[in-house]
Amino acid sequence: MRKRVVLYMNQFFAGMGGEEAAHMPPEARTGLVGPGTAFAEAFGPEAEIVGTVVCGDNRYTEDMEGSRVLCLELLRSMSPDCLVAGPAFNAGRYGVACGDLCRAASRDLGIVAVTGWYPENPGKELYGNDVYAVPTPDSARGMKEAVPAMARLALRLLSGVRMGPAREESYLHRGIRKNFFHELDGASRAVEMGLKKFRGEPFRTELEMPVFKKIPPAAPVKDLRTATIALCSSGGIVPKGNPDRIRVSSAMSWGRYDVSGIDDLTPENYESIHGGYDRTWALEDPDRVLPLDEMRKLEREGVFGKLYDFVSLTTGTATSVANAERFGREIGEIFKRDGVDAAILTST
Amino acid sequence: MVREIERVAGIPVVQVATIVPIMVTVGANRIVPGIAIPHPLGKPGDPEEEHAVRRGLLLRALKAIVTPIESQTIFRE
Amino acid sequence: MKLELCKAFVRDVQWGKRTCLAGGVLQVDKVSALALFEGEKRFSSVDLDLARPGESVRIIPVKDVIEPRCKLSGKGECFPGIIGGPETVGSGSTLVLKGVAVVTVGPIVSIQEGLIDMSGPATEYNPYGQTCNVCLVVQPAKGVEKAEYETALRLAGIRLAWYLADVCRGAGVDETEVVEAADSVEGKAAECGADLPRFVYVCQAISQGLLHDTFLYGVDVKQILPTLLQPQEILDGAMVSANCVSACDKQNTFHHQNNPVVLELCRRHGKDLNFLGVIVTTEMMTLAGKIRSSEYTAKLARMLGAQVAIITEEGCGNPDTDICMNAKNLEEAGIRTVVIGNEVAGQDGSSQGLADVVPEMDAYVSCGNINEVVVLPPMERVIGDIRAIANVSGGDEKSIRPDGSIACEIQSIIGSTNELGISKIGCEWV
Numbered sequence: 001m002r003k004r005v006v007l008y009m010n011q012f013f014a015g016m017g018g019e020e021a022a023h024m025p026p027e028a029r030t031g032l033v034g035p036g037t038a039f040a041e042a043f044g045p046e047a048e049i050v051g052t053v054v055c056g057d058n059r060y061t062e063d064m065e066g067s068r069v070l071c072l073e074l075l076r077s078m079s080p081d082c083l084v085a086g087p088a089f090n091a092g093r094y095g096v097a098c099g100d101l102c103r104a105a106s107r108d109l110g111i112v113a114v115t116g117w118y119p120e121n122p123g124k125e126l127y128g129n130d131v132y133a134v135p136t137p138d139s140a141r142g143m144k145e146a147v148p149a150m151a152r153l154a155l156r157l158l159s160g161v162r163m164g165p166a167r168e169e170s171y172l173h174r175g176i177r178k179n180f181f182h183e184l185d186g187a188s189r190a191v192e193m194g195l196k197k198f199r200g201e202p203f204r205t206e207l208e209m210p211v212f213k214k215i216p217p218a219a220p221v222k223d224l225r226t227a228t229i230a231l232c233s234s235g236g237i238v239p240k241g242n243p244d245r246i247r248v249s250s251a252m253s254w255g256r257y258d259v260s261g262i263d264d265l266t267p268e269n270y271e272s273i274h275g276g277y278d279r280t281w282a283l284e285d286p287d288r289v290l291p292l293d294e295m296r297k298l299e300r301e302g303v304f305g306k307l308y309d310f311v312s313l314t315t316g317t318a319t320s321v322a323n324a325e326r327f328g329r330e331i332g333e334i335f336k337r338d339g340v341d342a343a344i345l346t347s348t
Numbered sequence: 349m350v351r352e353i354e355r356v357a358g359i360p361v362v363q364v365a366t367i368v369p370i371m372v373t374v375g376a377n378r379i380v381p382g383i384a385i386p387h388p389l390g391k392p393g394d395p396e397e398e399h400a401v402r403r404g405l406l407l408r409a410l411k412a413i414v415t416p417i418e419s420q421t422i423f424r425e
Numbered sequence: 426m427k428l429e430l431c432k433a434f435v436r437d438v439q440w441g442k443r444t445c446l447a448g449g450v451l452q453v454d455k456v457s458a459l460a461l462f463e464g465e466k467r468f469s470s471v472d473l474d475l476a477r478p479g480e481s482v483r484i485i486p487v488k489d490v491i492e493p494r495c496k497l498s499g500k501g502e503c504f505p506g507i508i509g510g511p512e513t514v515g516s517g518s519t520l521v522l523k524g525v526a527v528v529t530v531g532p533i534v535s536i537q538e539g540l541i542d543m544s545g546p547a548t549e550y551n552p553y554g555q556t557c558n559v560c561l562v563v564q565p566a567k568g569v570e571k572a573e574y575e576t577a578l579r580l581a582g583i584r585l586a587w588y589l590a591d592v593c594r595g596a597g598v599d600e601t602e603v604v605e606a607a608d609s610v611e612g613k614a615a616e617c618g619a620d621l622p623r624f625v626y627v628c629q630a631i632s633q634g635l636l637h638d639t640f641l642y643g644v645d646v647k648q649i650l651p652t653l654l655q656p657q658e659i660l661d662g663a664m665v666s667a668n669c670v671s672a673c674d675k676q677n678t679f680h681h682q683n684n685p686v687v688l689e690l691c692r693r694h695g696k697d698l699n700f701l702g703v704i705v706t707t708e709m710m711t712l713a714g715k716i717r718s719s720e721y722t723a724k725l726a727r728m729l730g731a732q733v734a735i736i737t738e739e740g741c742g743n744p745d746t747d748i749c750m751n752a753k754n755l756e757e758a759g760i761r762t763v764v765i766g767n768e769v770a771g772q773d774g775s776s777q778g779l780a781d782v783v784p785e786m787d788a789y790v791s792c793g794n795i796n797e798v799v800v801l802p803p804m805e806r807v808i809g810d811i812r813a814i815a816n817v818s819g820g821d822e823k824s825i826r827p828d829g830s831i832a833c834e835i836q837s838i839i840g841s842t843n844e845l846g847i848s849k850i851g852c853e854w855v
Contacts, residue, residue: 129775165853173854177774179793179835180853181549186765186846187685187735190790191624194733194763195697197788198622206791206851207768209782215351217377217417218360224414234349235388278634280571281387287402288390294402304410316349316742323771328352335357342413343357344406345350347365348385367743368712369750370781385710385743386634 003047003158006078008071008085008101009034010094014054022093024056026070028078035147039084042151047158051078060097067097068104080111082154087116087146088123090138095123102131112157116146119172129175132157227341230308232331234316234324235289235348236274237265237282246315248273254314254327256334259307264293274315274348282348289346308340316347351375362409362423364388372420378412379422380405427605428515428657431497431598435524438475438557444589446596451525451589453559461584467577469566474808476528476543476558481805484560485540487839488529489582489666490553490677493522495590496661504662506643507580508587515657520590520598526556526679527589529582530809531563531574539672539839545802550848551840552679560808561585575636579667583678604657604691610701610729617699625701625731626656626686627722627755629747631668631675631739632707638667639676639739641705651706651722653729656687659703668739673795673835673842674767676739680840685847686735686765701729706751708744719750723758731760738766738844741795742780749783756785763788767842768852770794772834778852791852793842796834803829 011021013034029052032040040049053074060067075083083105085098095117102113116134117123124133134153136146153171156163165180166173182189189206196203221227238246244255262269265286272282272289287293290311299307312331316324335343354361354377363376366388371379382388382405389405391398412423434449441452455473462471476482494503499517502509528541541553548554561582565574607613614623630639632647639646641664654663662682668675690700704725707718726734734755738748745766752762764786768778774794811825824833835841842850 163855166855167853175775176855177768177770177778177794177852178855179797180851181849182851183849185685185849186790186792186844186851187689188846189851190686190735190763190765190846191689191693191698193788193790194624194735194761195622197761197763198733203788205787205789206853207778207789209784209786209789210777212373212375212777212782213351214375214420215355215377217419217421218354218358220360220414220416222414224410227413229410229413232349232353278386278637280634281390281392284392285390288387288392288398291389291402291406294389294399294406298403298406298410303407314349323776324349325352328349329356331349332353332356335353335359340357340359342359343353343361344409344413345353345361345363346382346388347363348388366710366712367715367746367781369746370743373781381712383711 002045003081004050004079005043005047005082005084005154006075006080007033007036007039007049007052008083008098009052009054010097011054011056014052016054022056022058025059026053026055026067026074028053028074035143038143038147039151042148043155046155047082050080055097057091057093057097061093064100068100071101072104072108075105076109082112082114082158084150084154085113085115087134087136087143087150088121089136089140089142090118090121092122095121096126099123099127099131103127106131112154114150114154114157116150124172128172133172134170135172221342224304225302226305228306228308228339229304230310230312230335230340230343231290231292231295232312232343232345233290233347234314235282235346236272236315237270237286237290238273238313240269240271242273246273246313248315251315252323254312254331256310256312258309259292259311260309262292263296265290289348291346308338360413362412364405364409368422377417377420379420380409380412381422381424426516426608426655426657427603428660429518430521430602430604430660431518432521432523432600432602433593433596434599435522435557438477438525438559440475444592446522446593451522451557451593458585458588461588462581465577465581467566467569467573468563470564472562474560474562476560476808478543478555478557480543482543482808483540483804483811484528484530484558484808485811486531486538486809487541487672488531488538488578488669490679490839491527491582491586492679492682493525493527493586493590494662494682495520495587495594497594503587504583504665506640507583507665511642513658514661514663515655519661520594522590522593524556525589526553526558527582527586528553528558528560529563529578530560531565531578532810538669539837541839542801542804546799547801547838550835550838550850552847553839559585559589562809575667575669579665583665604660606691606694606700608655613699613701617695621697621699623699623701623730623732624690625726625729625734626690626703627726627734627736627751628703628705629708629736629738629744630664630705631744633710636669640665640667646707647709649707651704651718651725653725654703654705656691656700656703659684659687664705671740672837672839674740674844676843676845677840680843680845680847683847685845686737701731708739708747710743715747715750719747719754722751723754726755726760727758733761736762736764737846738764741767741769745779745781749781749786752786753783763790765790765792765846766844767792768794769796772796772798790846792844792846792848793835793850794852795836795842798832798834801831801833
């Protein structure tokens with residue numbers, strides 16, 4: 001059975017005109033439009049172009065929600081197995097429209113969706129982690145290479161075959177890591193890499209070093225004596241019995257516990273569950289990781305205003321950055337809501 | 349985690365941790381070096397000394413909270 | 426130094442009246458083997474069980490895996506400082522029962538260990554689905570301190586492994602691998618010529634406290650400064666694991682004995698590189714300790730005249746700082762570095778995989794994302810206790826499905842992301 005492919009393109013590639021037609025609303029076309037002929041040839045017998053959705057770039061980007069809904073409706077009516085949008089080359093609005101529609105088609109219609117763009121296209125910045133995109137040159141002169149590349153990727157995805165890494169399948173990766181088995185074991189790969197590096201030959205590192213986001217520091221607290229300060233920890237300290245079953249590593253959750261009636265952490269009321277360090281000392285006295293006892297004393301002495309009633313706790317070992325960031329955001333929202341002035345977070 | 353709490357709540361957050369390079373890498377702005385991984389605010393041995401050490405680290409963290417800074421800062425005293 | 430690894434291939438293991446190896450079948454006399462542990466007061470019960478490749482068997486929770494080896498000739502004895510005395514090992518000849526592994530299995534102490542499956546998808550992730558496993562299943566005696574229990578179980582596994590080789594020392598040898606090189610830097614240069622790049626292997630050994638330790642010649646690595654070894658010493662069991670958690674990347678004693686970086690560099694010595702030797706370094710828990718060991722390591726590498734360093738990590742999290750420091754310090758000393766590690770990229774693979782990074786770590790071999798989830802089918806037989814999966818890093822109570830299959834992160838499978846690079850696993854962008 002031939003796969004049903006629908007193309008998406010903007011007003012220019014559909015032959016409707018340039019900027020003056022950029023406001024045209026979504027429309028369905030039959031037959032082969034613009035690059036449709038090239039796509040039909042590239043797909044060969046395995047798939048057929050059953051229709052084309054066209055929309056003006058300004059229209060889509062100025063009314064994203066509305067345009068998306070209309071385009072999806074038009075798409076749906078063609079019963080597609082696959083959407084191929086663009087290629088957008090380096091056209092920013094076009095890239096955003098392609099990325100947005102591909103993401104929606106994949107999520108809401110559950111179909112394969114493929115686009116193509118120049119790696120600096122703004123569409124990639126916004127949608128690159130959500131859609132399959134083939135790298136293209138920066139202008140329509142690259143159409144000859146882009147079309148077969150997009151068709152090839154679409155057919156691979158449609159076939160349901162187990163996909164290889166992005167670099168082997170020739171698409172721009174979506175920021176996701178996946179395990180594969182190589183020809184050589186890790187040790188051999190390392191020695192080969194070492195020899196290449198020594199000889200000044202090009203080599204491919206298996207993991208590039210990222211650059212972490214930094215934020216400007218928050219303003220300091222003006223008067224400590226009236227400040228509410230919260231204690232947090234990623235050191236795996238939890239109330240005895242770990243009532244919320246926080247994981248010993250790769251934590252998926254964090255817990256919020258009332259310590260307003262507690263002056264001191266002891267093995268009777270709190271414990272350490274962290275899977276990444278020797279817990280002997282923390283079990284003996286959890287204050288060594290979550291310093292409630294001394295904070296309480298400092299509070300009573302008036303060194304600062306008030307110890308926030310709740311401690312926010314989780315385990316930091318092998319916890320993915322995404323989860324850690326999510327916990328941080330959730331905790332931050334609550335602190336904002338409750339007027340917490342500052343926080344101390346301990347980790348192991 | 350520290351960075352996101354700070355960003356969302358707009359409040360100073362001090363991280364007390366032993367492996368300072370990691371805290372710097374992940375973007376914590378106010379850092380107080382801890383004692384050791386299994387007991388960042390502890391010093392097993394003499395209980396009196398331990399309480400004094402813990403208190404000292406917390407006072408340093410409180411100092412970090414009231415100190416204006418331009419960029420990531422490690423508070424060593 | 427010249428070491429002959431005399432391999433006797435084992436393709437099956439059976440119970441027998443006398444422990445011996447003949448015709449590729451290892452027979453184990455349960456009574457004699459268990460007698461090794463008579464009087465060991467730290468255990469309330471000790472038992473042996475056998476698991477063979479292809480069987481529907483799951484072994485959980487696994488503490489360590491050890492390959493049976495003993496000296497046939499040459500100074501000292503395997504596992505120096507434990508079985509052997511303090512003499513330097515790595516010369517003469519060593520019997521290796523190839524195709525057998527001793528697996529120590531113990532109940533919940535605190536945080537638990539991982540699993541080995543003898544069939545199914547988990548066998549892709551470690552060599553132990555293809556070895557005939559002699560499982561030592563133990564329960565600690567009531568009131569035994571964690572430290573005591575760990576020591577006892579560590580020693581028991583090594584003793585059993587050595588016993589199996591020792592009793593079979595008359596067995597026929599199927600294949601001998603010779604690992605030979607000059608002793609000195611000068612000698613190695615003479616046999617390799619000046620053109621071959623001079624490699625050093627920096628082996629980071631975990632040294633962080635109970636359940637996260639390593640022993641070198643019986644010395645707790647927490648207590649050492651970085652030191653030099655001839656590669657043959659590692660092959661004779663000089664490094665022994667006392668690391669009981671993080672199943673995926675803890676180095677089993679078996680991994681040390683079969684260190685793939687050591688073997689690969691030895692095999693290529695004199696051909697396309699000059700393997701100067703091994704620097705064993707620590708993964709300390711304090712910043713000062715990390716800095717001390719890293720600077721010391723770079724100094725040793727410079728004193729040897731190394732031009733390239735392969736660095737391996739054990740574990741993840743704070744040890745990521747050690748590989749960063751080592752990469753930086755060695756590169757600044759003019760030595761090209763390659764690091765072998767793994768990643769903690771989350772179950773969906775979208776997280777930043779390292780706790781620490783540094784621009785100098787630009788040649789990285791990745792041994793997998795530890796968080797990737799696999800579904801392991803139910804097994805007919807469990808050696809140990811299946812409920813241990815709830816406490817194993819990478820699993821939780823919901824891991825066991827009603828049909829007995831397990832959905833868990835590969836973190837729970839012994840050796841699945843081993844950072845010595847013993848397996849072909851890797852990680853790519855998709």
